[in-house]
Amino acid sequence: MKILVLGAAGMIGRKLIERLLSEGTLRGSPITAIYAFDIVEAAVSSTDDIAVTKQAGDISDAPTVAAMVGTRPDVIFHLAAIVSGEAEADFEKGYRINLDGTQNLFNAIIEERDYCPRVVYASSIAVFGAPFPERIGDEFHTTPLTSYGTQKAIGELLLADYTRKGHMDGVGLRLPTIVVRPGAPNAAASGFFSNIIREPLAGEPAILPVSDDVLHWVASPRSAIGFCLHAANMDGEKIGPRRNLTMPGLAITVGEMITALGKVAGPAAVERIERREDPTIVAIVANWPRQFDASRALGLGFVSETRFEDVIQAHIDDELGGKLPA
Amino acid sequence: MKILVLGAAGMIGRKLIERLLSEGTLRGSPITAIYAFDIVEAAVSSTDDIAVTKQAGDISDAPTVAAMVGTRPDVIFHLAAIVSGEAEADFEKGYRINLDGTQNLFNAIIEERDYCPRVVYASSIAVFGAPFPERIGDEFHTTPLTSYGTQKAIGELLLADYTRKGHMDGVGLRLPTIVVRPGAPNAAASGFFSNIIREPLAGEPAILPVSDDVLHWVASPRSAIGFCLHAANMDGEKIGPRRNLTMPGLAITVGEMITALGKVAGPAAVERIERREDPTIVAIVANWPRQFDASRALGLGFVSETRFEDVIQAHIDDELGGKLPA
Numbered sequence: 001m002k003i004l005v006l007g008a009a010g011m012i013g014r015k016l017i018e019r020l021l022s023e024g025t026l027r028g029s030p031i032t033a034i035y036a037f038d039i040v041e042a043a044v045s046s047t048d049d050i051a052v053t054k055q056a057g058d059i060s061d062a063p064t065v066a067a068m069v070g071t072r073p074d075v076i077f078h079l080a081a082i083v084s085g086e087a088e089a090d091f092e093k094g095y096r097i098n099l100d101g102t103q104n105l106f107n108a109i110i111e112e113r114d115y116c117p118r119v120v121y122a123s124s125i126a127v128f129g130a131p132f133p134e135r136i137g138d139e140f141h142t143t144p145l146t147s148y149g150t151q152k153a154i155g156e157l158l159l160a161d162y163t164r165k166g167h168m169d170g171v172g173l174r175l176p177t178i179v180v181r182p183g184a185p186n187a188a189a190s191g192f193f194s195n196i197i198r199e200p201l202a203g204e205p206a207i208l209p210v211s212d213d214v215l216h217w218v219a220s221p222r223s224a225i226g227f228c229l230h231a232a233n234m235d236g237e238k239i240g241p242r243r244n245l246t247m248p249g250l251a252i253t254v255g256e257m258i259t260a261l262g263k264v265a266g267p268a269a270v271e272r273i274e275r276r277e278d279p280t281i282v283a284i285v286a287n288w289p290r291q292f293d294a295s296r297a298l299g300l301g302f303v304s305e306t307r308f309e310d311v312i313q314a315h316i317d318d319e320l321g322g323k324l325p326a
Numbered sequence: 327m328k329i330l331v332l333g334a335a336g337m338i339g340r341k342l343i344e345r346l347l348s349e350g351t352l353r354g355s356p357i358t359a360i361y362a363f364d365i366v367e368a369a370v371s372s373t374d375d376i377a378v379t380k381q382a383g384d385i386s387d388a389p390t391v392a393a394m395v396g397t398r399p400d401v402i403f404h405l406a407a408i409v410s411g412e413a414e415a416d417f418e419k420g421y422r423i424n425l426d427g428t429q430n431l432f433n434a435i436i437e438e439r440d441y442c443p444r445v446v447y448a449s450s451i452a453v454f455g456a457p458f459p460e461r462i463g464d465e466f467h468t469t470p471l472t473s474y475g476t477q478k479a480i481g482e483l484l485l486a487d488y489t490r491k492g493h494m495d496g497v498g499l500r501l502p503t504i505v506v507r508p509g510a511p512n513a514a515a516s517g518f519f520s521n522i523i524r525e526p527l528a529g530e531p532a533i534l535p536v537s538d539d540v541l542h543w544v545a546s547p548r549s550a551i552g553f554c555l556h557a558a559n560m561d562g563e564k565i566g567p568r569r570n571l572t573m574p575g576l577a578i579t580v581g582e583m584i585t586a587l588g589k590v591a592g593p594a595a596v597e598r599i600e601r602r603e604d605p606t607i608v609a610i611v612a613n614w615p616r617q618f619d620a621s622r623a624l625g626l627g628f629v630s631e632t633r634f635e636d637v638i639q640a641h642i643d644d645e646l647g648g649k650l651p652a
Contacts, residue, residue: 091491129567141467143486143568150487154480160469161476165417241455242469 001029004068006059006105007079008036008044011181012122012224015318016077017044017052019225024049026075027118027233037068038080059101062108069108072115075232078105079122085188087148098151106158110167119159119170120231123244125217127153127174130287138246138296145287156244163236163243171231171239176249176292176304179218179257180315189284193218196254197261197312200272203325209278212255215290219249220314223304230302238300248304250311251291260308264316265324327355330394332385332431333405334362334370337507338448338550341644342403343370343378345551350375352401353444353559363394364406385427388434395434398441401558404431405448411514413474424477432484436493445485445496446557449570451543453479453500456613463619464572471613482570489562489569497557497565502575502618502630505544506641515610519544522580523587523638526595529651535604538581541616545575546640549630556628564626574630576637577617586634590642591650 003020007013013036020031021044034052036042037059046052057064059080069076080101081087087094102121109117126149127142142153159170181194185206192209193216199206219227227247239245262270294302305311316322329346333339339362346357347370360378362368363385372378383390385406395402406427407413413420428447435443452475453468468479485496507520511532518535519542525532545553553573565571588596620628631637642648 139467141465142483144483145490145567147487147491150483153483157468157470157476157479157483161473164471165473241471 001026001031001075002033002035002071002073003031004035004037004071004073004076005079006037006077007081007122008042008054009038009040010079011183011221012178012228013038013077013079014042014044015221015225016079016228017042019229021047021050021052023229026229029074035068035071035073058097059104060096062104065101065104066108066111069105069112072112073117075118075120076105077120077122077228077232078102081122081152082148083188084126084146084148087151088146091147094147094151098148099154102151102155102158106162106168110162116166116169118232118236119168120228121155121159121170121172123152123156123172123174124149125174125176125246125289125292127156128289130289132289135291135293136246136289137293160241160243164241169236170243171234171236172244173227173231174244174246175224175227176217176219176247178221178224179311180220180319182221182315182319189281192281193254193257196273197257198315200261200269201265201312201316201320201324203272205272205274208254208273208275209281210254210285211277211282212253212258214254214285215251216254216285217249217251217289217292218311219247219304220311222314222318226304227302234300242296245297245300245302246292246294248294248298248302249292250305250308252308257308260312264309264312327352327357327401328359328361328397328399329357330361330363330397330399330402331405332363332403333407333448334368334380335364335366336405337509337547338504338554339364339403339405340368340370341547341551342405342554343368345555347373347376347378349555352555355400361394361397361399385430386422388430391427391430392434392437395431395438398438399443401444401446402431403446403448403554403558404428407448407478408474409514410452410472410474413477414472417473420473420477424474425480428477428481428484432488432494436488442492442495444558444562445494446554447481447485447496447498449478449482449498449500450475451500451502451572451615451618453482454615456615458615461617461619462572462615464622486567486569490567495562496569497560497562498570499553499557500570500572501550501553502543502545502573504547504550505637506645507547508641508645515607518607519580519583522599523583524641526587526598527591527638527642527646527650529598531598531600534580534599534601535607536580536611537603537608538579538584540580540611541577542580542611543575543577543615543618544637545573545630546637548640548644552630553628560626568622571623571626571628572618572620574620574624574628575618576631576634578634583634586638590635590638
């Protein structure tokens, strides 16, 4: 079992590789090699059983992508992307990496004859654009209001068509906003959803730039890795021709998140959150989807947290060694 | 007012140019030049007032497209495409013409600075894939089951995003099946919808390969030209960010079409239709959408026939000089 991870240095890529190394198998077979690709070298290492090859490069360079695909990995995780804010600020770069890069990957797969890898593609709820119904169902149209969402929606269409024609065996995952993101506070508009949990847990202050009644759709990094593994392992026949799935998540208000933080970490943690409204972020967030009916994915066995306390506990277990700082 | 028509030699392109020449104006301004582009030279000619420039070429050649766009047309009609059957049979060619060609056009527009033409893009109800609701509404997702439908759906996404970013002023039109197509009987799976009307009207036999209860979504060539002109003339601000519109049409069964034929042309015409079921065509047609709720387009002023007798009469007026052959 050989695995290629594109976007290996990102938060999901790194955690996915760590999990693959600890599991040791995928699709019922022992993992022998992991090829870790990103624009910078990923901070992952080989184990006694699994050779990890790291490469830094640009997915928009077709020969680079063809060489990787030429190693004929059994499973490809395509997590590489220019994120939303940068794709919006740099139109050309967003299309070059997110669209041309994805086409480079899919076309390199066609060029390998007698080859049909499972491709797990990280899409996003950014494929949806306001106005929305109260809950977005599996048949709601994709009318993105960002270039990033547009590029992800196009990737979904290509994935479904290349799969339908037998060129690959793709599964697209529309990921919720991932909370709690580890690491330093993030300047992304969605960063505060993580900041208001991660920073107070670490004894640090955090700013809440929106009102408590903002409702959002979230899942933990642990759930995101679980989605990727389940998408790699599952029987593709069961999915049918609609290969792109809205992942399950938790619809929760900021106020409910803070209440859960208080239950897990006590009132002192809650007091570290300062409410300071930012009209720019308020306006951006107003256009985001809030809640989904992820029936198809749930029916296909994808699972996520149902209580936000579990999202917080996953962060404490996975990032803080299982306990709160004294 | 300078106009570029890509796909000028096709049925819609040719009729559109004839109509533009006879109207003489678009968006309230006199038309001075029409640039007619297609893979073969279009059978259209200049008038005293309007210079028609014909060019045969390949839309997948970026410099060719850039040179055309460099003439800075005020309105661009992008009707050029490899049709459904060919795009399905030749995967590479379909993507090269329908996707790369469309990207060449849109990117050439960006390269022209201080330029934001109205772009009218011919999409298709092929962007939808079964299973469908009984009536497909304006918010139903696009999950095409052909490469052609995939390429059209991607073009829609690009059109909306490039328009949102102010690079062009696009309107996408999801055209119904066009009936009655003039010319020789067509081998396309949908050809029989036109054949069973056009051939009997001309005193010729026609074969009906499906049962009388097949329901389909149709509009006349005259309506299709009307959609294009309305899309060129309308106020783009009224459309909002969802720039792709399902065009109105007429949901009608084959049996009802034949009844209308009898009313217009008498029982002798109906008797020229031979029922000979073709299981291949029956299977293809079973996956086609049947009926739409085109509320948005109707609200924006797009109109089509509401009686099939009018579709037949449009054919008699436009193709048969207004009367049936003796």
